[in-house]
Amino acid sequence: MRPGAKFILIASLIGIVVGSYGMFERLAYGLNPVAFGSYVPWGLWVSFYLLFLGLSAGAFLVTTLVYVFGMKRLETLAPLSAFTVLVCLLCEGLFILLDLGTVSRAFYQFFLSPSFTSLLTWMLVLFSAMGVIYALKTYLLVRGGDRGTVKLLSWISMPVGLLFYGTNGAFFAILANRPLWNSSLTPLLFIVAALLSGGALITFLSYTFHKDKGSSACIGTATCIDLGQVLKYLLILFLALEVMQFSVGYVSAKPNLVAVLNYIAAGPSWWVFWIVHLLLGSLIPLAMLFFSGRDPKKVALAAFLIVITFVAVRYDFVVPEFSVYPLDGLQSAFVHPRLSTVYSPNLNEWLVSVWIISLGLLAFMLGVSRIPVLTQSNGGKDHE
Amino acid sequence: MSRNPAREDPLIRMQADLKRALGGDPKAIQWAMVIDLAKCAGCQACTMACVAENKLPPGVVYRPVIEHETGRYPHVRHQFIPRPCMQCQNPPCVKVCPVTATWKNEQGVTVVDYNRCIGCRYCLSACPYGARTSDFGEWYTEKTPELKASLVGRAVAASSYENVPASEYGKKWPERNRRGSPVGNARKCHFCVHRLTEGMLPACVTSCIGRATFFGNGKDTGSLVCELMGSPRVHRLREELGTRPAVYYLM
Numbered sequence: 001m002r003p004g005a006k007f008i009l010i011a012s013l014i015g016i017v018v019g020s021y022g023m024f025e026r027l028a029y030g031l032n033p034v035a036f037g038s039y040v041p042w043g044l045w046v047s048f049y050l051l052f053l054g055l056s057a058g059a060f061l062v063t064t065l066v067y068v069f070g071m072k073r074l075e076t077l078a079p080l081s082a083f084t085v086l087v088c089l090l091c092e093g094l095f096i097l098l099d100l101g102t103v104s105r106a107f108y109q110f111f112l113s114p115s116f117t118s119l120l121t122w123m124l125v126l127f128s129a130m131g132v133i134y135a136l137k138t139y140l141l142v143r144g145g146d147r148g149t150v151k152l153l154s155w156i157s158m159p160v161g162l163l164f165y166g167t168n169g170a171f172f173a174i175l176a177n178r179p180l181w182n183s184s185l186t187p188l189l190f191i192v193a194a195l196l197s198g199g200a201l202i203t204f205l206s207y208t209f210h211k212d213k214g215s216s217a218c219i220g221t222a223t224c225i226d227l228g229q230v231l232k233y234l235l236i237l238f239l240a241l242e243v244m245q246f247s248v249g250y251v252s253a254k255p256n257l258v259a260v261l262n263y264i265a266a267g268p269s270w271w272v273f274w275i276v277h278l279l280l281g282s283l284i285p286l287a288m289l290f291f292s293g294r295d296p297k298k299v300a301l302a303a304f305l306i307v308i309t310f311v312a313v314r315y316d317f318v319v320p321e322f323s324v325y326p327l328d329g330l331q332s333a334f335v336h337p338r339l340s341t342v343y344s345p346n347l348n349e350w351l352v353s354v355w356i357i358s359l360g361l362l363a364f365m366l367g368v369s370r371i372p373v374l375t376q377s378n379g380g381k382d383h384e
Numbered sequence: 385m386s387r388n389p390a391r392e393d394p395l396i397r398m399q400a401d402l403k404r405a406l407g408g409d410p411k412a413i414q415w416a417m418v419i420d421l422a423k424c425a426g427c428q429a430c431t432m433a434c435v436a437e438n439k440l441p442p443g444v445v446y447r448p449v450i451e452h453e454t455g456r457y458p459h460v461r462h463q464f465i466p467r468p469c470m471q472c473q474n475p476p477c478v479k480v481c482p483v484t485a486t487w488k489n490e491q492g493v494t495v496v497d498y499n500r501c502i503g504c505r506y507c508l509s510a511c512p513y514g515a516r517t518s519d520f521g522e523w524y525t526e527k528t529p530e531l532k533a534s535l536v537g538r539a540v541a542a543s544s545y546e547n548v549p550a551s552e553y554g555k556k557w558p559e560r561n562r563r564g565s566p567v568g569n570a571r572k573c574h575f576c577v578h579r580l581t582e583g584m585l586p587a588c589v590t591s592c593i594g595r596a597t598f599f600g601n602g603k604d605t606g607s608l609v610c611e612l613m614g615s616p617r618v619h620r621l622r623e624e625l626g627t628r629p630a631v632y633y634l635m
Contacts, residue, residue: 041505101503101568120482177512326514329450338443
């Protein structure tokens with residue numbers, strides 16, 4: 001095992017130990033220890049859920065490019081990216097499960113009394129479909145199974161994936177009382193955000209896992225540069241959509257929408273938008289992709305910056321929407337911390353997040369070291 | 385004996401309206417509420433009556449009273465707006481529930497099945513009135529000292545209020561604990577359906593000192609509430625969202 005991998009493994013174990021206290025509190029006291037409440041019903045965990053949702057799109061991007069659009073050069077990444085999606089789905093599922101008020105009931109109530117008018121039901125259906133598709137795909141790619149089946153799965157995963165990422169956007173977009181979310185742009189924004197963050201993760205991994213592997217170094221370098229080009233345009237598209245969102249919002253001058261946009265740009269967590277998202281997660285990576293797009297190390301670094309700062313995008317999507325009271329005056333009508341729009345994640349939320357992310361990291365590292373996701377490069381075998 | 389509307393307490397009339405409604409066809413009932421803002425004194429008795437009736441824990445409220453001050457001194461107007469659940473006829477909270485834990489009953493009241501709710505809080509996000517709150521398992525007696533005095537001791541306080549099961553939805557909910565429902569669930573005003581079935585008006589109506597809250601069958605043209613719904617002063621909150629609330633305000 002390389003020193004870097006050993007370090008990540010130890011860090012993930014420490015993360016699990018440290019985060020265990022948060023998990024203990026969560027399991028023993030339910031949602032009582034969290035900082036969110038009734039007027040900010042979703043907080044850090046939903047932001048992380050959305051982050052991992054996006055990261056899982058990396059595999060979707062790679063397998064679609066390879067098997068649907070025929071970019072054979074990326075084929076070496078297919079097993080790794082398919083496995084990454086499984087780990088992302090694990091983290092995503094844990095985040096949303098622990099965010100529920102009654103976790104145990106979720107395991108059977110969806111089957112006993114599902115409501116198909118709710119997009120949350122469809123999200124679960126599509127989440128399960130993605131899980132099955134990518135578990136099969138990982139198995140086939142790692143075992144060098146039938147290429148035709150892998151190709152078929154990739155074709156199936158294209159509409160399923162687009163629906164999955166789009167539905168997650170629509171989940172928010174249909175809420176007519178939420179000025180920022182209630183836009184037909186939201187599902188599109190989600191698809192682009194997912195492809196951008198997921199693509200960035202795969203770009204970073206392609207460089208990290210192939211850089212010292214002899215002959216595969218050239219492959220890793222080439223794929224990293226190729227993906228860097230895709231990332232560049234996705235980042236520009238994403239920023240353009242954000243500009244549209246802000247400019248249309250401000251020009252429309254709807255008071256609630258302007259209040260939400262002001263909260264993002266100049267609220268108590270303004271730095272999340274300006275410094276973490278815009279500077280570190282967008283402008284610096286964009287400059288690196290533009291000016292050093294042929295240097296795989298810098299492309300990988302740009303991708304890494306996009307990935308680790310993307311939670312800021314998700315946080316700024318979820319939390320500011322709740323900064324405005326549904327009715328003016330509710331803030332002083334019945335005073336309690338759970339009935340406030342002032343929110344910042346507390347230690348418990350961070351510890352649980354550390355626990356889940358560390359678990360995901362551990363699963364990923366163990367998988368990479370035990371399952372041959374890096375050595376199999378033919379993306380399945382053709383029929384003879 | 386003929387009625388003298390000028391002297392009759394609205395509560396008497398509403399009680400008679402309620403009796404008539406319950407004695408007829410249940411399908412001919414559409415519960416509605418009218419709140420006269422000119423009469424509301426902002427005493428919050430309705431808020432407290434609701435809290436006591438439904439044994440609401442800290443952070444859960446069904447009927448807060450919003451205060452608005454408009455104008456400039458000396459021409460200032462103070463307005464109080466009680467905000468129960470609007471019992472929308474087109475409720476955004478119902479269609480987003482993934483497990484059918486909330487629905488409109490036959491009489492138009494949006495109800496919640498605490499034994500189905502998974503606590504995803506999607507309905508909280510969808511409600512344009514902030515009328516749903518989540519039970520985070522808070523206790524009024526949490527961290528209060530255990531004293532021996534029988535009047536102020538924590539155990540006494542808890543046994544006389546916090547540990548008493550609420551009678552919401554006509555069920556005897558088990559003693560509220562850290563895990564069991566309704567802890568972890570979405571909670572909301574339900575027009576005191578458990579009282580209605582017993583022939584009693586909602587707690588907020590009977591506790592209103594200014595007789596500002598009216599309740600009855602909106603389909604019964606002879607009821608007081610139906611009469612008031614036809615007032616030119618009628619206004620509904622955030623009607624532009626198409627929710628069609630069953631709570632009407634007299635401005």
